[in-house]
Amino acid sequence: MAKDFVTRSQNYSEWYNELVVRADLAENSAVRGCMVIKPYGYAIWEKMQKALDEMFKETGHQNAYFPLFIPKSYFEKEAEHVEGFAKECAIVTYHRLRAKSDGTGLEPDPDAKLEEELIVRPTSETIIWDTYRGWIKSYRDLPILCNQWANVVRWEMRTRMFLRTTEFLWQEGHTAHETKEEAIEETKKMLEVYAYFAEKFMAMPVIKGYKSPNERFAGALDTYCIEALMQDGKALQAGTSHFLGQNFAKAFDVKFLSKENKLEYVWATSWGVSTRLMGALIMSHSDDNGLVLPPNLAPIQVVIIPISKGDEQKAIVDKEAEKLCFELKTKGISVKYDNRDSYKPGWKFNEYEFKGVPIRVTLGARDLEQGLVELARRDNLTKESTPIEGLSSKIEKLLEEIQVNLYNKALLFREESTRNVDSWEDFLIEIEKGGLLSCHWDGTPETEEKIKELTKATIRCIPLNAKQEEGKCIFSGEASNKRVIFARAY
Amino acid sequence: MAKDFVTRSQNYSEWYNELVVRADLAENSAVRGCMVIKPYGYAIWEKMQKALDEMFKETGHQNAYFPLFIPKSYFEKEAEHVEGFAKECAIVTYHRLRAKSDGTGLEPDPDAKLEEELIVRPTSETIIWDTYRGWIKSYRDLPILCNQWANVVRWEMRTRMFLRTTEFLWQEGHTAHETKEEAIEETKKMLEVYAYFAEKFMAMPVIKGYKSPNERFAGALDTYCIEALMQDGKALQAGTSHFLGQNFAKAFDVKFLSKENKLEYVWATSWGVSTRLMGALIMSHSDDNGLVLPPNLAPIQVVIIPISKGDEQKAIVDKEAEKLCFELKTKGISVKYDNRDSYKPGWKFNEYEFKGVPIRVTLGARDLEQGLVELARRDNLTKESTPIEGLSSKIEKLLEEIQVNLYNKALLFREESTRNVDSWEDFLIEIEKGGLLSCHWDGTPETEEKIKELTKATIRCIPLNAKQEEGKCIFSGEASNKRVIFARAY
Numbered sequence: 003m004a005k006d007f008v009t010r011s012q013n014y015s016e017w018y019n020e021l022v023v024r025a026d027l028a029e030n031s032a033v034r035g036c037m038v039i040k041p042y043g044y045a046i047w048e049k050m051q052k053a054l055d056e057m058f059k060e061t062g063h064q065n066a067y068f069p070l071f072i073p074k075s076y077f078e079k080e081a082e083h084v085e086g087f088a089k090e091c092a093i094v095t096y097h098r099l100r101a102k103s104d105g106t107g108l109e110p111d112p113d114a115k116l117e118e119e120l121i122v123r124p125t126s127e128t129i130i131w132d133t134y135r136g137w138i139k140s141y142r143d144l145p146i147l148c149n150q151w152a153n154v155v156r157w158e159m160r161t162r163m164f165l166r167t168t169e170f171l172w173q174e175g176h177t178a179h180e181t182k183e184e185a186i187e188e189t190k191k192m193l194e195v196y197a198y199f200a201e202k203f204m205a206m207p208v209i210k211g212y213k214s215p216n217e218r219f220a221g222a223l224d225t226y227c228i229e230a231l232m233q234d235g236k237a238l239q240a241g242t243s244h245f246l247g248q249n250f251a252k253a254f255d256v257k258f259l260s261k262e263n264k265l266e267y268v269w270a271t272s273w274g275v276s277t278r279l280m281g282a283l284i285m286s287h288s289d290d291n292g293l294v295l296p297p298n299l300a301p302i303q304v305v306i307i308p309i310s311k312g313d314e315q316k317a318i319v320d321k322e323a324e325k326l327c328f329e330l331k332t333k334g335i336s337v338k339y340d341n342r343d344s345y346k347p348g349w350k351f352n353e354y355e356f357k358g359v360p361i362r363v364t365l366g367a368r369d370l371e372q373g374l375v376e377l378a379r380r381d382n383l384t385k386e387s388t389p390i391e392g393l394s395s396k397i398e399k400l401l402e403e404i405q406v407n408l409y410n411k412a413l414l415f416r417e418e419s420t421r422n423v424d425s426w427e428d429f430l431i432e433i434e435k436g437g438l439l440s441c442h443w444d445g446t447p448e449t450e451e452k453i454k455e456l457t458k459a460t461i462r463c464i465p466l467n468a469k470q471e472e473g474k475c476i477f478s479g480e481a482s483n484k485r486v487i488f489a490r491a492y
Numbered sequence: 493m494a495k496d497f498v499t500r501s502q503n504y505s506e507w508y509n510e511l512v513v514r515a516d517l518a519e520n521s522a523v524r525g526c527m528v529i530k531p532y533g534y535a536i537w538e539k540m541q542k543a544l545d546e547m548f549k550e551t552g553h554q555n556a557y558f559p560l561f562i563p564k565s566y567f568e569k570e571a572e573h574v575e576g577f578a579k580e581c582a583i584v585t586y587h588r589l590r591a592k593s594d595g596t597g598l599e600p601d602p603d604a605k606l607e608e609e610l611i612v613r614p615t616s617e618t619i620i621w622d623t624y625r626g627w628i629k630s631y632r633d634l635p636i637l638c639n640q641w642a643n644v645v646r647w648e649m650r651t652r653m654f655l656r657t658t659e660f661l662w663q664e665g666h667t668a669h670e671t672k673e674e675a676i677e678e679t680k681k682m683l684e685v686y687a688y689f690a691e692k693f694m695a696m697p698v699i700k701g702y703k704s705p706n707e708r709f710a711g712a713l714d715t716y717c718i719e720a721l722m723q724d725g726k727a728l729q730a731g732t733s734h735f736l737g738q739n740f741a742k743a744f745d746v747k748f749l750s751k752e753n754k755l756e757y758v759w760a761t762s763w764g765v766s767t768r769l770m771g772a773l774i775m776s777h778s779d780d781n782g783l784v785l786p787p788n789l790a791p792i793q794v795v796i797i798p799i800s801k802g803d804e805q806k807a808i809v810d811k812e813a814e815k816l817c818f819e820l821k822t823k824g825i826s827v828k829y830d831n832r833d834s835y836k837p838g839w840k841f842n843e844y845e846f847k848g849v850p851i852r853v854t855l856g857a858r859d860l861e862q863g864l865v866e867l868a869r870r871d872n873l874t875k876e877s878t879p880i881e882g883l884s885s886k887i888e889k890l891l892e893e894i895q896v897n898l899y900n901k902a903l904l905f906r907e908e909s910t911r912n913v914d915s916w917e918d919f920l921i922e923i924e925k926g927g928l929l930s931c932h933w934d935g936t937p938e939t940e941e942k943i944k945e946l947t948k949a950t951i952r953c954i955p956l957n958a959k960q961e962e963g964k965c966i967f968s969g970e971a972s973n974k975r976v977i978f979a980r981a982y
Binding site: 029031032033036037038039040041044045047048064065066067068069070071072073074075076077078084088089090091092093094095096097098099100107108109110119120121122129132133136142148152153155157169171344 | 519521522523526527528529530531534535537538554555556557558559560561562563564565566567568574578579580581582583584585586587588589590597598599600609610611612619622623626632638642643645647659661834
């Protein structure tokens with residue numbers, strides 16, 4: 003257990019906040035609700051971006067960039083959409099500062115008031131669909147498969163680093179299609195991309211499903227999502243993919259001439275994941291010793307720490323380290339040799355353990371005489387003495403093993419934390435224990451609202467693979483034909 | 493010459509604007525002064541980002557992310573800095589919209605007025621140095637070598653796509669050092685990185701120099717820059733690297749305990765390039781037939797266009813195309829096989845020529861019978877019939893040749909457009925012809941101001957390699973010991 007570091011069981015929320023700061027991932031900034039993403043945290047985000055971006059491109063998408071500002075009038079055009087975002091947006095009203103007459107500083111210049119207010123984008127459907135109107139004339143112009151990596155702003159009242167911040171980084175895909183079927187297919191395809199990323203890179207098992215009407219994106223006909231379970235038993239929505247129907251095409255008058263020579267409204271999807279994934283990653287694997295990173299997203303996969311006395315020993319250790327670094331890099335493994343004199347080995351052990359580096363190799367001069375090194379795993383905190391001969395191949399396999407182990411551990415935890423609940427009495431007891439509750443629901447927003455009001459639990463999703471099964475709603479007792487997932491959530 | 497396309501000599505400015513739109517690079521958005529960067533344009537920017545990012549990392553820098561918003565009070569802390577940016581900034585004053593009482597739409601909610609206005613970052617020195625205060629305690633914490641890729645906003649009155657837009661994309665490096673010498677070394681190192689990028693990737697020769705005091709960045713002690721010459725004879729500042737001294741450390745009280753155990757202010761640099769480079773790239777090489785891209789930044793380096801009649805011919809051509817694509821991809825060359833039926837070969841020729849694809853291969857069924865293909869170069873518009881045998885190796889060499897050729901052509905143009913001018917009379921004549929004028933200057937801001945006022949020419953830079961040479965200021969006749977570069981500029 004790291005020194006002076008609160009444990010998960012003592013205070014999960016404090017554990018998270020401290021971990022984020024002490025592992026050098028991020029910190030709160032002087033600007034309300036906005037965080038600074040520090041280099042180590044940003045390096046993880048870059049690995050996420052790279053993996054996702056490659057998958058987007060493999061599935062035919064291209065990146066583009068649309069303006070940060072959205073005129074207020076655009077924002078108003080889709081009724082549900084504006085309803086969803088108007089209450090939490092940053093509004094630009096002036097374009098110049100001037101000196102105050104009393105000399106105490108600056109103020110917005112009244113002569114530079116904007117005729118129309120600009121909204122800092124909370125999401126870009128409106129400005130993008132206004133743009134697509136110019137791009138789409140005929141079926142030949144479709145599909146349009148665009149993505150953008152950008153910052154967005156939602157003026158959240160309660161913020162937490164990565165999980166909910168006023169400004170956050172994300173990607174938003176916005177696609178335009180000829181037919182409803184094609185748009186739905188795209189929506190589902192991107193859900194699969196997100197699920198693959200979550201499981202293979204983040205080592206985080208997810209449930210694929212769709213949202214109940216209450217939880218849909220503002221302006222969507224259907225919202226698909228991946229839901230994950232955090233270690234404290236709360237669920238976290240990790241990515242969403244929306245089927246927008248023709249809502250935005252109608253709001254922005256985007257029509258195309260079909261193959262049948264008819265003017266029709268275009269079908270739309272949008273989908274996104276954000277720096278929130280960083281929070282999900284942290285809460286999926288980390289422990290009371292600090293961060294635990296899956297190898298596929300670790301900026302440093304292997305750290306090498308030397309132990310030697312005197313110049314002669316140092317020369318031997320340095321030489322072995324150099325060789326090992328070369329071999330690992332050749333295999334595409336990212337490695338750091340920390341031979342700083344200003345810090346002692348014990349300090350370094352703690353440092354890299356806290357930062358979640360998957361594998362630590364200790365190169366000790368005395369061990370090396372016997373051809374041995376110490377190999378330590380971050381995931382299960384085990385150590386072993388092992389021959390330096392063939393080490394790089396062993397490390398390569400071990401990284402894969404750690405990746406799989408983290409996933410399996412998280413999956414086991416989720417399975418143990420998921421249970422069928424069939425009565426309201428049981429629900430009230432079980433929801434207090436956390437985890438995912440698989441329950442029958444009568445399908446009405448009223449019941450969902452009431453359950454939320456009474457227990458703070460929401461329907462996380464209706465799983466895509468939900469079995470047809472006759473049952474009765476846990477709350478109303480009305481008929482239901484499949485189970486949905488209830489949980490308290492981030 | 494492309495159809496309906498204005499030539500450079502007819503109207504250079506219109507040629508540029510049309511080119512940007514017709515080559516699918518960008519378009520003006522509905523938001524004043526903000527552009528939409530379209531997928532093809534963004535793909536070029538991504539290649540620029542990748543090359544620069546790799547060089548930043550090789551020189552020890554790490555990426556991070558700092559907030560979009562800067563509290564007004566931070567902005568005010570460095571006097572010259574605020575003076576430079578206060579007149580052109582977007583100001584956020586509210587965080588919520590509400591329905592108007594007359595039901596005609598939305599308005600900022602008076603109850604959601606911010607206590608302190610937030611400025612959308614025009615550059616991030618202030619928020620970053622406020623953050624660095626928490627990161628820096630001792631010399632052990634130095635240097636800090638951070639970069640961020642971000643959007644920034646400067647409320648420009650006259651905007652042009654890529655060259656000057658209200659919102660633009662850029663990278664901004666912000667480094668902190670123990671000593672003045674180290675900070676100056678960093679400033680110069682990053683100038684070298686920019687110059688290398690401009691010349692090797694953009695095929696754009698640049699002059700490395702530093703700015704006269706009038707042209708320095710607001711808050712810098714020294715601004716280094718790379719300056720390029722555009723085809724219309726105007727200069728363009730393509731990148732800047734600033735030595736900030738201790739100005740921001742003092743404004744934000746950032747001190748460190750030195751090796752000698754003294755509290756000292758930290759030394760700073762900042763450096764940036766932006767989507768403006770896209771404008772520079774376009775204006776360096778493109779011609780009356782559209783865009784011309786250097787192979788090192790072309791999203792599509794080779795396009796293959798089939799010509800065939802009937803299924804049998806089509807099958808043969810497809811097979812050869814597939815083989816060629818595979819060979820080129822193996823060599824790391826990006827290739828597109830455009831076998832769409834909906835467009836004719838002639839249309840495709842024009843399309844890819846206009847989009848600046850460096851090499852076009854035409855695979856004609858009849859040519860193939862003789863083992864031949866047609867190879868066309870975009871840079872000099874030549875075509876040749878060549879054996880398909882060994883084609884991928886030939887293309888690989890040709891791409892390198894085109895890259896060098898574009899650079900040499902631009903260099904020759906710049907050399908021919910650069911001349912020594914030694915009298916005010918000559919200056920008045922020569923400045924009208926465009927190009928770079930190498931002149932003696934007395935070193936005073938007054939003379940510089942006066943020359944600008946009379947001719948619109950500014951000192952682009954004092955070249956780093958300027959020879960010591962006695963002379964007289966072209967304007968004042970006062971003594972001068974080296975020549976500086978004057979030009980009209982973007």
